[in-house]
Amino acid sequence: MNPLRWRRFVNVFWTVASGTGVLVALIPLASLLWLVVSHGAKGLSASFFVSLPTPVGEPGGGVGNAIVGTFFMVGLASLMALPVGVGAGVYLAEKGDGPAGRAIRFTAEVLAGVPSIVIGIVAYGLIVTQMRRFSALAGGVALALIMVPSLARSTEEFIRLVPTALREASLALGVPGWKTSLRVIIPTALGGIVTAVLLAVARAAGETAPLLFTALNNQYWNLDPTQPTASLTVQIYNYAISPYEDWHSKAWTAALVLLLLVGLLNLMARLLSRNRMAGAR
């Protein structure tokens, strides 16, 4: 065969191969999304959002307490994680060019890769062994520990997108460094920081493993941080591994609710970062 034609053929072959990679990734994704929506929509009703779970075979029932529990624990986690995570991100962006900053950045990066189940053991040691009880607080601490490192890194990235000229202009007008950071840099990056927060919250809302033996589960409503608490993810897990058809279909519906929640948070984050950062650049 003509060498040039052969080389062109190889080129086409690899182009097609890379396209196949796209298909291999997208087919399961499409199947997953479609089945969660189609299976989940069957059980969707207003009462699913506000009722307590019912025993097998009993009609009706929902995951109201699990939805509240997820919001409650993610809220607790955000209270703890946001100041620390965002603050550490500001530190990394503003003062993080020295050896200390590099060490902290590296630590945050490595911590972000620690499996969430290991973080669950840590929260168990910190809270559950002290209180001698599974609790929403322990679940919140676990989620907070998961949020902090990734929040710090993404906050840093967004603050670093602020053009240097803006800082220089402020300093040149005689504004002190700290005021430049607080009044010029951070407000400019605010859209990005909110995006980072929304993404961290979405990730925390989807976590299951660290809640299994910190918050455990609860069949009833609970807003007491010292009591075990239901969450959407643990509820999906329990329904899915049960042997009952009825509970399986509830697992799909709860999965649809969770997917909508996480999807909404991600969508908000995406819109925010597009609008605000487009102006900042």
Next chain:
Amino acid sequence: MRPSTDIASARAGPTPGRFAHIGDRAWGWGLTILGGTILVVAGLILLELGRVAAPAFDHIRIFRFLTSSDWDPVQEKFGALPFIYGTLVTSIVAILVALPVSVGLALFLSEMGPRRLRPPVAYAIEVLAAIPSVIFGLWGLFVMVPWLREFLQPALQRTLGFLPFFRGPMIGLGYLAAGLILALMILPTIASVTIEVLKTVPPALKEGALALGATRWEAIRIAVLPYARPGILGATLLGLGRALGETMAVTMVIGNSPEISASLFAPGYSLPAVIANEFAEATGDVHIGALASLGLVLFGITLVLNAVAQVLIMTVARGPRGAKA
């Protein structure tokens, strides 16, 4: 890179200048404390993990712990080998499947694909990354496992049944199911890091190859991939770290049976899965300690993998090494 704040405040006039200096110091210290909490969090994780694991240290010897396959918490026999084996096998399957797919995906998105298709595909990959793992598990359990049992496993046995990996009864649940669901879950990680790495390749390298008459694929093979190779390796290690620690989806499809089998069709167990299943109902401090020790093993492995991955990705970002091809 940016002007020193000291110079700026010194030039700001006498009174506000001195005041600004104090403000700058306070701001600097405040930020440093917030940044330092990251190190505190890291220390806390290590400390607490050790403390929860401690009660088991008198009962287990490291060597037996890592090499025995006898796991019987009631008898206080703790052999972690089936879990370590399951974790490694499923992660290797995941990498073998996910690496070619995600590098193909990354090349499609940054070099080879039609420009109009790139944004929707990139968005789809973001969606894939955002799906909670328990939903992957749900889909894996009710959709992928039956599909494996009815189609993929019989097909594999017919064509490759002479290999020990594809023998035995086909029940769907097992190493293969866990490995494939992991592949799907780590795909976005590897692909997105690879795309970032490909972006750092100087365009002049590829343009040079194209100008010398290379086809698009040849330019990628000669100029782009050698430069990006350490970064792609780093991306793979990041994905591997994620696969080793992934809990829910694996727990739901691996079959949860503490045995070691060469066949990928057989049910097995993994480190995170046994922690997830036994921790809340553990029989006592020693059992909890043994489970936390499994957590320590997992923590150690992922720590090393992530550290190496970060260093590799940094070397690519920093500049020309391995670009000599």
